[in-house]
Amino acid sequence: QSALTQPASVSGSPRQSITISCTGTNSDVGGYNYVSWYQQHPGKAPKLIIYDVNKRPSGVSIRFSGSKSGTTASLMISGLQPDDEADYYCSSYSGDDTFGGCLFGTGTKVTVL
């Protein structure tokens, strides 16, 4: 089972909004509302920022929002801030023969210009 496809990099200026895509298939992203997003600063552990497509864990900024259309999920970061510079990974449940039903994305590096 291949990883979910994300753009390698996305950049934006402070206060702008950016969107990161996560493309899968009907066996994963398109078939279930079970998409999560993780933020990882350099040298740090990942942090859950979105689950179930568009739910935010307690304490996560409302500037992060998730959505899905067909086989593509998206993470939008609004009002971009310097601390948003990090790697972002999506994850989806997969109904195919994937260990634990868990498929990660390839990761996107966000740069704040």
Added chain:
Amino acid sequence: EVQLVESGGGLVHPGGSLRLSCAASGFSFNSHAMHWVRQALGKGLEYVSVISSGGDRRDYANSVKGRFTISRDNFKNMVYLQMGSLRAEDMAVYYCARGRYDYGDYVVFDDWGQGALVTVSS
């Protein structure tokens, strides 16, 4: 506050063994599945292993099946990853993670430890 603290990482020769430990606190440990996720240097995330809240069910990625064993001690609030027959491709930072749901449900990694670096080299 949820805390997950890994230990036991280090340098090991190819073919060698290592045991990672993860000390958990700040939540009802015996109510959550626990997971191990690894990340090779400069690479993406790879889901490695899971153990159910009660410790009776466990599973592994094909890449480590037969070589790694996950276990937990619900009295000590600890989860372990015994790694054997280590290969160069096992070299990575290993993260312990708390599952939002129990074993068999879809996987969401609610909280992560700081990671333990495993280096496999002769």
